[in-house]
Amino acid sequence: KNEVEQSPQNLTAQEGEFITINCSYSVGISALHWLQQHPGGGIVSLFMLSSGKKKHGRLIATINIQEKHSSLHITASHPRDSAVYICAVARDDKIIFGKGTRLHILP
Amino acid sequence: DGGITQSPKYLFRKEGQNVTLSCEQNLNHDAMYWYRQDPGQGLRLIYYSQIVNDFQKGDIAEGYSVSREKKESFPLTVTSAQKNPTAFYLCASSAGPDSYEQYFGPGTRLTVT
Numbered sequence: 001k002n003e004v005e006q007s008p009q010n011l012t013a014q015e016g017e018f019i020t021i022n023c024s025y026s027v028g029i030s031a032l033h034w035l036q037q038h039p040g041g042g043i044v045s046l047f048m049l050s051s052g053k054k055k056h057g058r059l060i061a062t063i064n065i066q067e068k069h070s071s072l073h074i075t076a077s078h079p080r081d082s083a084v085y086i087c088a089v090a091r092d093d094k095i096i097f098g099k100g101t102r103l104h105i106l107p
Numbered sequence: 108d109g110g111i112t113q114s115p116k117y118l119f120r121k122e123g124q125n126v127t128l129s130c131e132q133n134l135n136h137d138a139m140y141w142y143r144q145d146p147g148q149g150l151r152l153i154y155y156s157q158i159v160n161d162f163q164k165g166d167i168a169e170g171y172s173v174s175r176e177k178k179e180s181f182p183l184t185v186t187s188a189q190k191n192p193t194a195f196y197l198c199a200s201s202a203g204p205d206s207y208e209q210y211f212g213p214g215t216r217l218t219v220t
Contacts, residue, residue, distance in 0.1 A: 004149070033209070041144075041195055043211035086149070093157070094165075095209060097142075097149035 003027050004098040006087050012104045019074040021101045023087030026068065034061050034072045035086040037100070043086070046072070079105045110134065111212035113198050118217045120192075128183045128215045130198030136210070137203040139181035143167060144195040144214075153196075156181055157203070185217065192219045 004025045013019055023032070034046040047054050047061040049070075054061050058077075063070040074081055082105050087098040111132045120126045130139065138157045142150040152165030156175040170189025175181055181200075185192045198212040 002149075031208075035211075041197070041214040041216065043197060043214070045208065045210065048208045088150075094152060094155075097151075099147065099149045 003096050006098040006101050010102045015107050017077050019077050021072045021085050023070045025089050029089040029091050031090040032070050033088040037084040077105045079107050081105050113212035113215050120219050123187045125186050130181045132200045136200035138201045140199040141183045142197045
């Protein structure tokens with residue numbers, strides 16, 4: 001079993017829809033990252049959080065340490081949000097990555 | 108502008124040849140990392156370095172080598188011993204071992220035929 005599980009693996013939605021991507025992990029962590037990878041491969045760090053909730057523009061990330069679960073929400077989704085979203089957890093001196101969720105927003 | 112650069116973006120090699128991927132950062136970060144990404148899999152750690160002149164093997168170090176002679180640079184050599192070298196390679200850096208925020212380079216896509 002992977003230490004970091006994301007769901008769904010693939011998600012297609014219409015422009016404007018509210019998007020939720022989930023991440024569950026099975027190990028103790030120091031922090032959790034949400035990353036965005038666009039076609040072409042470059043990765044951008046969206047959030048790093050260890051408790052509670054963070055918001056940046058239309059993106060919201062939450063984490064529940066007791067339940068070992070995090071969610072990434074996108075409000076008013078847009079085709080430019082189409083990308084792979086990766087959850088990663090920091091444990092000791094390493095980062096463990098989920099396999100990613102491929103999001104496709106249709107115009 | 109501070110950041111991480113990787114070159115080239117695309118690299119093609121014949122089987123049996125060693126190839127070196129470049130990673131440079133001007134963020135003054137102590138720690139640097141190399142990851143490999145394959146379709147359908149999460150990023151996997153190849154090597155990491157927390158300080159100049161020191162580096163450790165990650166989860167899939169076999170067939171790879173690195174050096175860290177300068178703080179800014181962490182080149183990765185894919186040797187002929189690597190059984191499946193075709194992949195997307197990402198370099199990252201962080202302020203130090205106690206900093207969990209990693210900054211990623213744009214990646215190099217290596218194709219070996």
